[in-house]
Amino acid sequence: MASQPVPCIPVPLLDVNRQNAPLQVEIQAALAQVCASGSFVHGPACQQFEDAMAHYCGVSHAVGCASGSDALLLALMTLGIGPGDEVVLPSFTFFATASAVTRLGATPVFADILPSTFNIDPGDVARKISSRTKAILPVHLFGQCADMKALQEIAIDAGNLPVIEDAAQAIGAEFDGRRAGSMGTMGCFSFYPTKNLGGIGDGGMITTNDELLASQLRILRDHGQHPRYHHAQVGLNSRLDSLQAAALNVKLKRLDDWTNGRRRNAERYESEFLQSGLNACVALPTVAPACTSVWNQFTVRIRNGQRDAVQQHLAAQQIGSAVYYPIPLHLQECFSFLGYKQGSLPVTEQACLEVLSLPIYGELTLEEQNQVITALAGFFGISAATTEQCAA
Numbered sequence: 001m002a003s004q005p006v007p008c009i010p011v012p013l014l015d016v017n018r019q020n021a022p023l024q025v026e027i028q029a030a031l032a033q034v035c036a037s038g039s040f041v042h043g044p045a046c047q048q049f050e051d052a053m054a055h056y057c058g059v060s061h062a063v064g065c066a067s068g069s070d071a072l073l074l075a076l077m078t079l080g081i082g083p084g085d086e087v088v089l090p091s092f093t094f095f096a097t098a099s100a101v102t103r104l105g106a107t108p109v110f111a112d113i114l115p116s117t118f119n120i121d122p123g124d125v126a127r128k129i130s131s132r133t134k135a136i137l138p139v140h141l142f143g144q145c146a147d148m149k150a151l152q153e154i155a156i157d158a159g160n161l162p163v164i165e166d167a168a169q170a171i172g173a174e175f176d177g178r179r180a181g182s183m184g185t186m187g188c189f190s191f192y193p194t195k196n197l198g199g200i201g202d203g204g205m206i207t208t209n210d211e212l213l214a215s216q217l218r219i220l221r222d223h224g225q226h227p228r229y230h231h232a233q234v235g236l237n238s239r240l241d242s243l244q245a246a247a248l249n250v251k252l253k254r255l256d257d258w259t260n261g262r263r264r265n266a267e268r269y270e271s272e273f274l275q276s277g278l279n280a281c282v283a284l285p286t287v288a289p290a291c292t293s294v295w296n297q298f299t300v301r302i303r304n305g306q307r308d309a310v311q312q313h314l315a316a317q318q319i320g321s322a323v324y325y326p327i328p329l330h331l332q333e334c335f336s337f338l339g340y341k342q343g344s345l346p347v348t349e350q351a352c353l354e355v356l357s358l359p360i361y362g363e364l365t366l367e368e369q370n371q372v373i374t375a376l377a378g379f380f381g382i383s384a385a386t387t388e389q390c391a392a
Helices: 016-037 044-057 068-078 095-103 122-128 148-157 211-220 242-252 255-276 307-316 333-338 346-354 366-379
Strands: 061-065 086-090 107-111 133-136 164-166 186-190 204-208 298-302 355-358
Touching: 016 044, 016 242, 044 061, 044 204, 044 242, 061 068, 061 211, 068 095, 068 164, 068 186, 068 204, 068 211, 086 095, 095 107, 107 122, 107 333, 122 148, 133 148, 204 211, 255 298, 255 366, 298 346, 307 355, 307 366, 346 355
Parallel strands: 086 107, 086 133, 164 186
Antiparallel strands: 061 204, 186 204, 298 355
């Protein structure tokens, strides 16, 4: 007798409550301790988290701030980057990477990406270096580090340019055994709630091995005052508050377990795609040989103009997915003054037409992942033998 289809259940792209709910009592106790102390800004919880992050990333210093966007801005400010300067960065990234450069009056110079990893192409970076270049700003996209060895060689050849790692999506990722945020001049992290290490609001961090830069970052994040009420420079009000730090202290201890869950899910996607032949229709993401990914996103490519139809098909079966990113930064209206046109960065533009991110979080159940795989296979008319068909 033929097996009956099982009912579809909603599969969200991400569900932060599954991660936070089991820790609710511990998080609430940590928050209560902050409230009882009255140390809401620059309190002991902040120092504890900065120390823990420095240890986790393998650096000497970690400086908390209000958001990942501010982390990028503060890193650039610390280097004195401003009008007339250029910063080379990818166009295939979240807006904050380029907006930090632009807000300081500097010019973002967009480089293309590698089709295999979606990370910035070192060869194109080298071509974009000019006498006005003051920094290289690679993004470790979707949980995998950019080719830091090649980028550092380019930076040295160009006169020891600083390299700022945008590691907002890559906490714990490694390149040649070194963790994201430990290889460049500075590393920038975000603790937005949907990140692999997400807070209960906004939060950010800058990591560095340079004591002088760390000292300067601490001054700039606090209105540029040092000592108090003495301002030699104009800074920001960008402090990581103690409540966020307290929650993140609880969560950081579980980060590696959550990352391992993401890796298991990525391995299973790969195994199921290859076994069913689905990989012929949906191109799997690639992890470079020197890298370990923390799978902030599991981003596939769907070619032949079918991406949007596939996403609609998944949505009809209550399966979450997302396009990161539908419009490259070099073609955004606000950057039209830079003169980029369609075709300026062809690999980036092609990726924007093909990428689709699938659920990958560590709490994703086997049944939910089966449903994702079955739905994809069904769109392409492929039988996924190891999954169960569900009824719409």
